[in-house]
Amino acid sequence: MKKATKKEILEIKEILISNYSDAVTELNYNNLYELLISVMLSAQCTDKRVNIITPKLFDKYPNVEKLSQANLDDVKELIKSCSFFNNKAVNLIKMATAVMENFEGEIPLDEKSLVTLAGVGQKTAHVVMIEYAGANLMAVDTHVFRVAHRLGISSAKTAILTEVELTKKFKTDLHILHQGMVLFGRYVCKAIKPECEEKCFLKEYCKSKGSFKVG
Numbered sequence: 113m114k115k116a117t118k119k120e121i122l123e124i125k126e127i128l129i130s131n132y133s134d135a136v137t138e139l140n141y142n143n144l145y146e147l148l149i150s151v152m153l154s155a156q157c158t159d160k161r162v163n164i165i166t167p168k169l170f171d172k173y174p175n176v177e178k179l180s181q182a183n184l185d186d187v188k189e190l191i192k193s194c195s196f197f198n199n200k201a202v203n204l205i206k207m208a209t210a211v212m213e214n215f216e217g218e219i220p221l222d223e224k225s226l227v228t229l230a231g232v233g234q235k236t237a238h239v240v241m242i243e244y245a246g247a248n249l250m251a252v253d254t255h256v257f258r259v260a261h262r263l264g265i266s267s268a269k270t271a272i273l274t275e276v277e278l279t280k281k282f283k284t285d286l287h288i289l290h291q292g293m294v295l296f297g298r299y300v301c302k303a304i305k306p307e308c309e310e311k312c313f314l315k316e317y318c319k320s321k322g323s324f325k326v327g
C-alpha cells in the first residue's frame with residue numbers, strides 16, 4: 113500500500129485535531145482508580161460491555177483498599193461477561209494489592225510505575241495517562257492500527273511498532289490524535305463496511321483504495 117507523504121501526514125494530523133479536539137474515552141469513570149480498572153477490563157472487550165460491568169464492581173469495591181481485600185470468586189462473578197474474566201479478576205486484585213503495598217494506596221501516574229502493576233502493559237499505561245493526564249503519548253488499539261494503515265501513515269506489522277511510527281511522525285498532540293483515531297476507527301473507518309462515502313472526511317488521503325485487508 114502507498115505511504116502517506118510528510119505533507120499528507122501533517123494535513124491528516126490537523127484534520128483529526130480539528131475534528132476531535134474535545135474527544136475523551138467512552139469508558140465511564142469518576143477517578144483514576146475507576147479509569148485504570150475500566151481500561152484493564154477493556155482489553156479484548158468493548159467499552160460498551162465494560163460500562164455495563166463496572167457500576168456493580170465499583171459499588172462493591174469502591175477503592176484500591178477494598179479491592180485488595182476482595183474475594184477472587186466474587187470479582188470473577190461481577191466481571192464474568194467480560195472476555196478473559198478469570199485472568200482479569202486475578203490481575204485486578206493483584207494490582208490493588210501492589211498499589212497498597214508499594215504505592216501507599218495511591219495509583220501512580222507514571223509509565224514506569226504503572227507497568228509494574230499486574231495486568232498493566234505499556235498500552236494500558238499509555239491509555240490511562242493520555243486520558244487522565246493528557247500525556248503526549250500514543251497507544252495503538254485495533255482502531256488506531258487500522259486507521260494508521262488505511263491512511264498509509266504506518267505499515268508496521270505490530271501495534272508496538274505502529275505506536276513508535278505514529279509517535280515519530282505526529283510528534284505532538286498525541287493524546288488528541290489517539291482519542292481521535294479511536295473514534296474515527298470506531299464510527300467512520302470501521303473494520304467492516306467503513307463509511308467511506310457517507311462520513312469520511314479523510315477520503316482524499318486514503319491509501320486502501322477499497323481493499324480493506326487491514327483491521
Ligand code: SF4
Nearest residue numbers: 301306308312315318
Ligand atoms: S475512505 Fe474509507 S477506508 Fe479510507 S479512511 Fe475513509 S473510511 Fe477509512
